[in-house]
Amino acid sequence: MKIGITCYATYGGSGIVGSELARELVRLGHTVHIIARSLPTRLTELSDDLQFHEVEALNYPLFEAPHYSLALAVKQAEVACREDLDLLHVHYAIPHSISGYLAREMLRGKHALPIVTTLHGTDITLVGSDRSYLEVTRFAIAASDGVTAISKFLARETCRQFGLPDIRVIPNFVDVEHYVRREGCALRWRLAPAGEKLLVHVSNFRPVKRVLDCVEIFSRVAKQTPSRLIMVGDGPDAGAAAARAAELGLANDVVFVGKQPRIGDYLSIADVLLLPSETESFGLSALEAMSCEVPVVASRVGGLPEVVDEGVSGFLREVGDVDAMADAVLRIVTDEALASSMGKAGRRVAVEQFTTERIVPQYLDYYREVIEAFDPGCREPKIQYVR
Ligand code: GMT
Numbered sequence: 603m604k605i606g607i608t609c610y611a612t613y614g615g616s617g618i619v620g621s622e623l624a625r626e627l628v629r630l631g632h633t634v635h636i637i638a639r640s641l642p643t644r645l646t647e648l649s650d651d652l653q654f655h656e657v658e659a660l661n662y663p664l665f666e667a668p669h670y671s672l673a674l675a676v677k678q679a680e681v682a683c684r685e686d687l688d689l690l691h692v693h694y695a696i697p698h699s700i701s702g703y704l705a706r707e708m709l710r711g712k713h714a715l716p717i718v719t720t721l722h723g724t725d726i727t728l729v730g731s732d733r734s735y736l737e738v739t740r741f742a743i744a745a746s747d748g749v750t751a752i753s754k755f756l757a758r759e760t761c762r763q764f765g766l767p768d769i770r771v772i773p774n775f776v777d778v779e780h781y782v783r784r785e786g787c788a789l790r791w792r793l794a795p796a797g798e799k800l801l802v803h804v805s806n807f808r809p810v811k812r813v814l815d816c817v818e819i820f821s822r823v824a825k826q827t828p829s830r831l832i833m834v835g836d837g838p839d840a841g842a843a844a845a846r847a848a849e850l851g852l853a854n855d856v857v858f859v860g861k862q863p864r865i866g867d868y869l870s871i872a873d874v875l876l877l878p879s880e881t882e883s884f885g886l887s888a889l890e891a892m893s894c895e896v897p898v899v900a901s902r903v904g905g906l907p908e909v910v911d912e913g914v915s916g917f918l919r920e921v922g923d924v925d926a927m928a929d930a931v932l933r934i935v936t937d938e939a940l941a942s943s944m945g946k947a948g949r950r951v952a953v954e955q956f957t958t959e960r961i962v963p964q965y966l967d968y969y970r971e972v973i974e975a976f977d978p979g980c981r982e983p984k985i986q987y988v989r
Pocket of ligand 1: 614616881883885
């Protein structure tokens, strides 16, 4: 198949999923055209079968900001026609789904372009549920030819919020050959020179991630056991987290490594992954950590219980309960047998339920279903909803 993929290129789970999916589709013999603002960070090896098309949005003095959604629609339509795409798969509803809809309509009568939208989380739970975007998100979902959600939680939440009958769930996936445990490597010695325990957090440091909770949890853990907190990524709350660490006298033990292209290097040497998010529709970093045999301490929210098995591959606690999360971390880092059994349980779940090989074919089957059902002449919304 010839597939167009649109996703955000910066550090966010949806961009990672879009990129990893593209890579795997190419490996399976398909051709993928990435249509995005910039090259997604995890995609470095382009080829004839994996091409990147950059969306450049003109900024005219009359505009308050460049019209990315419109420029994207034009690029999607242009690439679809020129490259004879069979289907366009957009990740994150706002605005990618609307751009896809515009592209499809612009091409009507010239080129059939079914649109699949994959919902990732905040496009429904935060952005899409805000009054300013609610109706357009509802429209985008209904107008798509196929819609998937990355967890049962998100599918339920979308149906509840937008009055939809049901949505296909295709969970996130992990490359279990790449995300593996690595003992005794140089990075571990550099970050924990005196054999300290390593707590790792990976995110885009947005308020929804509650990165300050990571510092609070760590301050409680560090009082009981020699440890360090490694903060991987960057974003709006990084400064506040660093300031709080300094205030607590922990500036040397909380290490901010910024945005990193090789997240696996950090996860593979961690003792615990911290994910104290306000909401999390899946928690891709939890799955990647589990693949590296790292126990997870996270909030009991959203789709996280579908990934992390409470008491088996990690501990789930209430949002904001930093005392309970610190206790959970301490249980793991002070009990080697527990840490090892949790790590192995997490790896087992990753290998048995969430491998790339198991999940990506589900997307391919869904593409075929959508292409087969696509009626190029039909202008009715594809998905019915009840207001
Ligand atoms: O909101 C974010 O943190 C970014 C967002 C994204 O789409 O880039 O992440 C969401 O998608 C990820 C990949 O599917 C999921 O693993 C995350 O759980 C989800 N984030 C939230 O729901 C907060």
